[in-house]
Amino acid sequence: EKGGYEHFMLKEIHEQPKAVQDTIGAYVHEGAIDFSETGLSDEIFAGLKRVYIVACGSAYHVGIAGRYVMESLAGIPVEVDLASEFRYRDPILEPDSLVVVISQSGETADSLAALRLAKEKGHPVLGVVNVVGSSIARESDYILYTYAGPEISVATTKAYSTQLIAMYLLAVQAAKIKGKIDDERYAGLLAEMGTLPEKIQKTLDDKERIQWFASKYANAKDIFFIGRGIDYAISMEGSLKMKEISYIHSEAYAAGELKHGTISLVEDGILVVGVLTQSALFEKTLSNMVEVKSRGAYLMGLTTYGNYNIEDTADFSVYVPKTDEYFTTSLAIVPLQLMGYYVSVAKGLDVDKPRNLAKSVTVE
Numbered sequence: 001e002k003g004g005y006e007h008f009m010l011k012e013i014h015e016q017p018k019a020v021q022d023t024i025g026a027y028v029h030e031g032a033i034d035f036s037e038t039g040l041s042d043e044i045f046a047g048l049k050r051v052y053i054v055a056c057g058s059a060y061h062v063g064i065a066g067r068y069v070m071e072s073l074a075g076i077p078v079e080v081d082l083a084s085e086f087r088y089r090d091p092i093l094e095p096d097s098l099v100v101v102i103s104q105s106g107e108t109a110d111s112l113a114a115l116r117l118a119k120e121k122g123h124p125v126l127g128v129v130n131v132v133g134s135s136i137a138r139e140s141d142y143i144l145y146t147y148a149g150p151e152i153s154v155a156t157t158k159a160y161s162t163q164l165i166a167m168y169l170l171a172v173q174a175a176k177i178k179g180k181i182d183d184e185r186y187a188g189l190l191a192e193m194g195t196l197p198e199k200i201q202k203t204l205d206d207k208e209r210i211q212w213f214a215s216k217y218a219n220a221k222d223i224f225f226i227g228r229g230i231d232y233a234i235s236m237e238g239s240l241k242m243k244e245i246s247y248i249h250s251e252a253y254a255a256g257e258l259k260h261g262t263i264s265l266v267e268d269g270i271l272v273v274g275v276l277t278q279s280a281l282f283e284k285t286l287s288n289m290v291e292v293k294s295r296g297a298y299l300m301g302l303t304t305y306g307n308y309n310i311e312d313t314a315d316f317s318v319y320v321p322k323t324d325e326y327f328t329t330s331l332a333i334v335p336l337q338l339m340g341y342y343v344s345v346a347k348g349l350d351v352d353k354p355r356n357l358a359k360s361v362t363v364e
């Protein structure tokens with residue numbers, strides 16, 4: 001059942017090219033996005049003034065990444081909320097807005113309660129769900145299924161990757177219908193999205209280096225992940241993967257926030273992972289890396305091929321293929337998933353069933 005892999009998590013990490021391919025294939029037909037299966041019409045996108053994304057855990061991190069893409073590409077203001085906060089804060093939802101609930105299981109108690117609250121307030125809900133027929137799928141007004149297939153490991157990997165695709169598709173479709181991008185850009189974005197499965201595969205093919213690095217850092221006490229913009233969203237997910245299955249204390253920080261407090265924790269030998277996939281922010285994050293290095297941090301840099309000057313600062317560098325910068329999350333997350341996985345294996349932990357955690361959190 002593990003298909004020759006030692007753990008479900010490793011199997012599911014390797015299933016990502018197919019999961020991403022299947023999710024794109026479900027909604028992109030003959031060079032155009034076809035949302036007929038979801039119930040979302042062009043009119044809904046045309047009139048859309050605001051999007052509220054609500055989710056928990058990794059799905060929340062997808063929402064943060066999705067916000068950058070939707071705001072910047074489609075020009076739609078997006079708010080992202082943790083479901084457990086949203087449901088208790090009496091949120092003010094503006095007219096002509098869409099509430100998007102992201103959930104792999106479709107059974108997460110807080111996400112389901114958030115969905116019900118939005119509906120009570122008279123707002124339509126789009127569920128981005130992996131498990132067919134789950135509670136969130138049944139109660140949503142519109143449903144965009146992700147096609148990751150069954151995910152067994154508690155730590156999500158392939159479902160997360162397909163949820164990202166859902167965000168890209170929504171952003172590209174909204175951008176097109178709202179006239180924010182022309183036909184050429186639309187076609188270019190969809191073509192680039194189509195290359196993600198093979199680029200994810202290429203990233204997976206480099207896994208030995210990550211395995212080596214992970215075994216070297218398996219005894220780390222604290223790890224910091226830093227990035228800006230989309231790279232901050234990737235950092236949050238990389239950090240969660242690490243703490244969830246390897247039990248190493250880790251934090252994700254918006255790189256610019258470091259000097260507002262956290263940098264005081266940086267001391268000799270501490271591992272800092274810098275994520276730098278966005279060219280406009282590269283120099284900024286690099287300068288934050290220089291700052292932590294001068295305080296003794298050991299630096300891993302994660303960037304795209306071509307940015308070789310990162311080696312002047314980082315002690316260990318990992319490269320992922322270039323793609324449209326809106327889509328790099330799909331590639332940059334892979335080495336971080338692998339890192340969490342291999343640290344957990346090196347420590348002899350129960351990778352697929354980490355302590356105190358359940359695959360689906362059906363109580364609040």
Ligand code: M6R
Nearest residue numbers: 057058059103104105108155156
């Ligand atoms: O089933 P859901 O997507 O609603 O689950 C949300 C979180 O519980 C989930 O993403 C959790 O954070 C993962 N175990 C992280 O790997």
